[in-house]
Amino acid sequence: MKTQNIKINNPFNPQFGRTPDVFLGRDNVVNEFVSGLDDINSMNRATIIAGVRGSGKTAILSDVKSLIVDKNRIVIDTTIFDGFLTDIIDQAIKQSAKNILKKIPYLTSLSALSFGVGITPQNATHIPGFKSIITDIAEENKNKQIVFILDEVHNKSHEMREFIATYQHLVRDGFDVAILMAGTPDSVFDILNDKVLTFFRSAYRVYLKNIDIRLVAYDYNVIFQNEVLAHEAAEASYGYPYLIQLVGYYLYKDRHRDLQRTILQSKIELFRNVHELIFYGLSDGDKRFLNAMNNGENIVSFSDIVVKMGVAKNYASSYRRRLLDSGLIEEVGYGKLRFALPYMGEFLLEISRMI
Ligand SMILES: Nc1ncnc2c1ncn2[C@@H]1O[C@H](COP(=O)(O)OP(=O)(O)OP(=O)(O)O)[C@@H](O)[C@H]1O
Ligand SMILES: [Mg+2]
Known part of the structure; x- marks a missing residue:
């Protein structure tokens, strides 16, 4: 018998760092932030999400980004790493009107390249600090809203302090800005208790919980067309986002044959990619x-x-x-x-x- 060569894409994707196709249970947090962008007084305009590894923080940030990218907005999306301020400036320049470099001539000497690798341009006599640069760029983009999306936030970085001081300055000066941040619960805890970063205490906080098992079972059933199996698989996932993907992925790959085997495979991956990393820390x-x-x-x-x-x-x-x-x-x-x-x-x- 000829084997049929039909390629069926697995709807699950147990990878970190992107929004999966089967993405559920996060409508509230996503919608609250997105709708807050239309209201300058919304308390969600500065939102901080806390969640353990694999709870779906980055997935939420990516989903929000995909919903809000618009020509009337500058959406800056970065992670807290050494040099992230230059990344923010690069992204802001790229999303500004083409003539931004003419309007703010000193930006030309701070080309994306020199910024990216942290080289000081030789012929620049005065290089403004991050706050001045961003304020100048915001001034030239007065008709646009600026949204900052920051992943893996923590208070160990000097640049984070500079960024927050700048953000507060933009708010005080009446610019149309908003910010969505995510970090692990301990990083968020440290930030909220930081004596300098007091701004965060007034931010809207979201602590990610597991997804309701009934929602997981419902979506599994849509894919697997088997209510009992969908329910058992959902229970095995505990509604923990990374496991929802793992269990779904292996069950699909295995053509829904053996749930116990699926759970075992999922646990091996879960322990290796989540539990062990946490345990050793x-x-x-x-x-x-x-x-x-x-x-x-x-x-x-x-x-x-x-x-x-x-x-x-x-x-x-x-x-x-x-x-x-x-x-x-x-x-x-x-x-x-x-x-x-x-x-x-x-x-x-x-x-x-x-x-
Ligand atoms: N709402 C959701 N429904 C189903 N699966 C989800 C959901 N959110 C995230 N996932 C899946 O869970 C896994 C982890 O997601 P993500 O990378 O967003 O986690 P994280 O909280 O950012 O983890 P880390 O702390 O390691 O950065 C991914 O495989 C992702 O596809
Ligand atoms: Mg992440």
């Missing part, structure tokens, strides 16, 4: 707390953890706080905790057997 105290918490129950009481750790309550409390702030554990009722990431308990057991 934890302190010994954090790991001790997590291991003490791992008693096979879904919900564990803090007092049991203290007993199991065999330490003073205050000591255990400081680790509880740290792990809550980093989004790895969640409070469910008074004194009750659970792991925020799916299959964390299983992972901890596996890793303790290995080391």
Whole structure:
């Protein structure tokens, strides 16, 4: 029998950093920010999203960007890395009217290339700072709205401080600007507690939760046309965005044959790309707390953890706080905790057997 060579594209894509085709449950956060762009007083105009690895922060930013790119807007989309301010200037110049270089002659000497690699132009006697450059560019684009989309925000960068000071200055001067940022819960926590970056405290905050399982099951069923399978697969994903893609991807690839095998494949990828990376960044105290918490129950009481750790309550409390702030554990009722990431308990057991 001749094998048919039909190429069917898998609708799932378990890659980090882009909006997947099957993208669900984030309409609120996306719409709130996008509709806020029409209202200069909207509290969503400065929004900060916090979420653990794989919760879908970058997917939201990309989705927002795709919805708002427009000739009446300058949409600047970057990640916090050394040199991101020059990236912002490059993008702003590229989206300005062609005559911007004539209007602001000093920009010519700060060509994209010299900016990109951080070379100071030799014949430039005076190079304005970031704030002046962006203000001059904004002045020349008065008819346009400027939206900044910043991924992986943290407070460890000097440039971040300069950027925020500039942004606040633009707001004070009445420019039509908005900002959408995303970072891990611990980075966002550090930013919100930063004595200098007080601006963030008034920003609208969104803490990403898992997607409602019913939505996941619904979308799986549209693709797999099998309600029972869709429901079981959705439960196995816990609504955690990266797992929604992994489970969907392997189930599709496997032609919906074996859910257990799909879950196993998904967990291998999940542990490698999320749990391990997080685990190796934890302190010994954090790991001790997590291991003490791992008693096979879904919900564990803090007092049991203290007993199991065999330490003073205050000591255990400081680790509880740290792990809550980093989004790895969640409070469910008074004194009750659970792991925020799916299959964390299983992972901890596996890793303790290995080391
Ligand atoms: N709302 C969603 N519905 C379904 N899948 C999603 C959703 N959001 C993100 N995903 C998928 O989850 C995975 C992780 O998404 P993303 O890269 O946006 O996470 P992140 O929070 O930015 O992670 P990191 O902290 O590593 O940057 C990707 O495979 C993406 O396709
Ligand atoms: Mg990301």
